[in-house]
Amino acid sequence: MITPIQVSQVPKELLLLADPDWSKVQQALEQATIYGYQLAGKIVGVLVLQPQTATVKEITIVAVSPSYQHRGIAKALLQMVIKSCQQDTTCEQLQIGTGNSSLRQLALYQHAGFEMVSVWVNYFVDNYPEPIYENGLQCKSMVRLALNVKAG
Numbered sequence: 001m002i003t004p005i006q007v008s009q010v011p012k013e014l015l016l017l018a019d020p021d022w023s024k025v026q027q028a029l030e031q032a033t034i035y036g037y038q039l040a041g042k043i044v045g046v047l048v049l050q051p052q053t054a055t056v057k058e059i060t061i062v063a064v065s066p067s068y069q070h071r072g073i074a075k076a077l078l079q080m081v082i083k084s085c086q087q088d089t090t091c092e093q094l095q096i097g098t099g100n101s102s103l104r105q106l107a108l109y110q111h112a113g114f115e116m117v118s119v120w121v122n123y124f125v126d127n128y129p130e131p132i133y134e135n136g137l138q139c140k141s142m143v144r145l146a147l148n149v150k151a152g
Contacts, residue, residue, distance in 0.1 A: 002080050005036035010046050018063040021128060028060035035080065037064070037073050045073040049081055055092040057085060062096075062105070078112045086149045094147045099124060099132065099139035106143060114145035 007029050015025045028048050037045030045068065048061035059081065064073045085091040096114060098105045110116075123142035124132055132139040 001038050002035055002077060003038065005034050005043065005046075007034060009036065010034060010043060014043065014046055014063050014065060015048075015061060017066075018061040020130075020132065024127075025061070032060065035077060037077055039068070044068040045077055047074075047077040047081055052095065055090060057091055057094055059094060059096040074108060075112070078108070082112065082147065082149060092148065092150050094149060095144065096146075097142045097144045099134060100141045100143055101132075101134040101137035101139040102143075103135050106145075109145050112147070114147045116143055117146045118144040120144065 012022075015029075016022065019025050019028070028050060030050075032048045032050040035047045035049070036043040037047075045064040046061065047059060050058050050060050052058045059078075062074050062077060064071075082094065085094050094114070095117075096109055097120070098109065100119070120142040122140055124139045
């Protein structure tokens with residue numbers, strides 16, 4: 001079941017799966033709507049949605065507990081937020097950013113309809129104190145994707 005939840009309900013370790021920098025996670029939670037995916041009363045997935053402008057919202061965090069990954073939870077969270085934004089008369093676009101090394105996430109977002117719109121070169125190198133590695137690759141740049149939800 002997916003429901004809006006309070007910051008205090010989200011396990012810190014779940015949020016840190018999406019971003020190892022706690023100060024950046026806390027920034028992402030400011031003025032955000034947080035959705036939790038619950039199984040047997042336990043939050044196993046989370047999506048954080050933050051307004052960027054009057055018509056643009058950004059998904060700043062998508063995280064699923066390791067023991068629950070590859071079960072469609074992130075996909076379900078994305079689909080719910082896309083549908084919600086489509087029904088919101090003010091929301092025209094959803095945005096999301098992920099690392100160049102986040103291969104599964106890049107595929108997931110593109111399958112959900114997001115298109116790559118830009119690359120912030122060396123974002124993770126310039127903004128994180130320690131190198132981040134995924135899939136045997138150093139995470140250096142942020143790939144930005146967008147979905148125009150009102151497109152016909």
